[in-house]
Amino acid sequence: MSTPVLVRPAFALAAAFFTLPAVAHADEGDGTAEPRSGIPAFSLDQVEASAFTLAASEAVAVAKTEEDASLYEGPQQQPQSGPQSGPQSGPRQAGQPPARMPDIVFDDTWLAVGVGAGLVPSYGGSDDYIVFPLPLIVGRVGGVGIRPNGAGIRLDLLSPAPALGPNQEKTFNFGPSIRFRNDRANQIEDEVIKLAEDLDVALEVGLAGGVTIPGVFNPNDSVTFNNQISWDVLGAHDGMIIEPTIGYARPFGRGILFQANIGVQIVDDNFADYYYTVTPAQSAATGLPLFTADGGLNSVSSGMIVNFDLDGNALNGGFSVYTVLGYTRLLGDAADTPFTDIRGDANQFIGGVGISYTF
Secondary structure, eight states, X not given: XXXXXXXXXXXXXOOOOOBOOOOEEEOTTTOOEEEOSSOOBOOOOOOOOOSSSOOOOOOOOOOOGGGGGGGSOSOOOOOOOSOOOSOXXXXXXXXXXXXXXXXXXXXXXXXXXXXXXXXXXXXXXXXXXXXXXXXXXXXXXXXXXXXXXSEEEEEETTOOOOOOSOXXXXXXXXXXXXXXXXXXTSOOOOTTGGGSOOOOOEEEEEEEEEEEEEOSSSTTOEEEEEXXXXXXXXXXXXXXXXXXXXXXXXXXXXXXXXXXXXXXXXXXXXXXXXXXXXXXXXXXXXXXXXXXXXXXXXXXXXXXXXXXXXXXXXXXXXXXXXEEEEEEEEOHHHHHSHHHHTTBOSEEEEEEEEEEEEO
């Protein structure tokens, strides 16, 4: 959770690397088909999520070598100690079914859509919590990655095409971002804060980019460094927001993906003044003391998402369930403003569950 986006603090959960069970190959020594000992990777878009659009990506299978044999149909060849009859020139005996890879939904175009619900603060800095819908859309269309970005989307113009092969290289992401923010515009539970003037909806447009490094602590995990810079273009707060994050992702088995991140948010004076300053008119209406806010380090956050594929095999798409937990600590004038210090709490929590469908 790095920012109060819309009416809640949002957080980014970084980057899933999808890996695929080993494929068979013909051993050059005896011509028999055996699983590879290495684990090829099926690398897809980095997936980010927020308190409003939870990117519950499909975790692609990570199988141990001994489990790979279950992907192939037909009888297994048994070693023979005596003389063998019949031709031995082919990679398999006549009548033996060929090796078959499982169905894979992640091709050049794929989408995951879903909906969920969570408990979130009624505004950034509030100590009142409300139930809020958590829609989801993430995927890749026409070579462009689509990622959730709070109440908006990010496009990844460097989205790599899905491909088999060892995933040992860094990958990059870069593209435009757009996000709506209506913090303290509606669904305010605090009766005093309701007396302050309503704030306008902001539209934040910017650029985002980062790098993902695979195999940091485990052959199948990844660490992603991202940054996003955006500006309001609707004349609401007229400010700038900088949001660097570090994310970690690791699949467990074929149907579970764990993602976690930490991040900070830095805002300029215009942003801080709009959301945290208590004007004379607001002070008179609410009884809160006057306060003038400046920009700077706005928050530090952490969060995690665990995604469970319902049939235990995320390779084939279908339904999955995701859970999310997050914590944000507001800092500086975001914590000192009377909206937070007197009427709310600098400690912000979220939690939610949802269901998605990948095709």
